[in-house]
Amino acid sequence: MIRVHSYESMGTYDGPGLRLVVFLQGCPFRCLYCANPDTISLTGGKLTSPDEILDMAVSQKPFFGSKGGITFSGGEPTLQADSLIPLFRRLKTAGIHICLDTNGGVWNRQTEELFGLTDLVLLDIKQFDESRHKALTGHTNAQTLRTAAWLEENGRPFWIRYVLVPGYSDGEDDIRNLGRSIGDYKNIRRVEILPYHRLGVHKYEAMGLEYSLKEVKENTKEQLERAEMLFREYFSIVVVN
Template sequence: MLYFPLQDIDAAKLNINDPEHLRIHSLETFGTQDGPGIRMVVFVQGCQFRCLYCHNPDSIDVKGGSLVEITELVKRAVREKNYFGTEGGVTVSGGEPLLQRSKLTSFFKLLHQQGINTCLDSNGRLNTPEVHHLLEYTDLLLLDVKHIDNEWHLKLTGQSNKNTLDLAAYREQSGKRMWLRYVLVPGWTDQPEYIEQWARYFTNYKTVDRVEIIPFHQLGMHKWAMMGMEYPLRNTPTPSVEIKQMAKGIFDRYFENVVLK
């Protein structure tokens, strides 16, 4: 995979409310971790969650990043289209994409006009008509459900899980595909009873065709330090083989397609 510095794209210094520009953090080409196939991944800027384990804390500030023309991003995607094959396409991740929902709807419409598959990686922070409109143009939703217990979710992210669960229900009734994602963090999300509760909650969803377990890692630690922020999970270990097998074993009982990343 390749990361392009933002200077490499036509970053315009324009007002954030300009509907023709997305505020982005970075771009990745040939991404294989966020959705099916080979993908161009647009990491947008801004997030209202405050996950203790955030590995991209520099993507949280809604005024950070750079403003980039949506049409420029579409042109880049078209140039890479041959590499996408039948499964790949463009994923928008973050930060939290739903904060720029209307602009992303325009972006996804333009990608569809070019025959490019669209994927949205979201924490489900918002559940509004504008978000529903965006989901119409989202071929695959990657929804991060960070904890099934609301108190734990609040402690872990600073926000309730209500909108996330409501958005999952909305996606389910729309009949369009989604993958659910679960970050496995020792001491925070590895309680077997809550993993079981999470799995039972979604087991009858027909639109969930994959569950991804993402083991916590420490790769973002230096970013917290660079930003002069105290990293709350600095002493948290990565999950052991036993913890990963335990979690996978529970999810496997409830879902046909569970992937441990």
């Protein structure tokens, strides 16, 4: 069984084309800006049969076209790698393109096998500087960067997703250091800059939690353009999502 938080049909922001997005429950990171704090708990969501997810994907396959497919997001889907591996095999047999949206912070034999079955990894790099990454997420970024290196070494195509949080992850030195570190990777197919937003603040209020970044304002057009310009110095395809 797979612990599912929610679904989005015909999603256009989580991978190429039109996609069925499956948001899974549970995450080891504690990102200060998390828009879905209700996905963090390992015990939330609904236990769901892999057959149900496969049937949904197959029923929507006519809408996917040549680029679309299914995306597993979260939470952090690699926490459920054991249950996802057989489902991924069945999805591949059905000819459905698979994306995996991950922070890359979990690594074991099962996650390695899961990455090997994934057509496109959406790798969320929160911050390049290790100390600032830990302040932002509660965890080091060492494994995330090792995951990026593994994807490159094993010829697995991936996108980089980078949330631009004013005062936390928009520093020029941090962006440049990230570019210098992985900008020559051949398997990075694009970099997505994700603007910081406050759409999940109401969830914190409903859950009786404090939103730590309530004083942080959303990006200005100039901030996004500046970040895009910096990333373009190191990566060939950069988009603001």
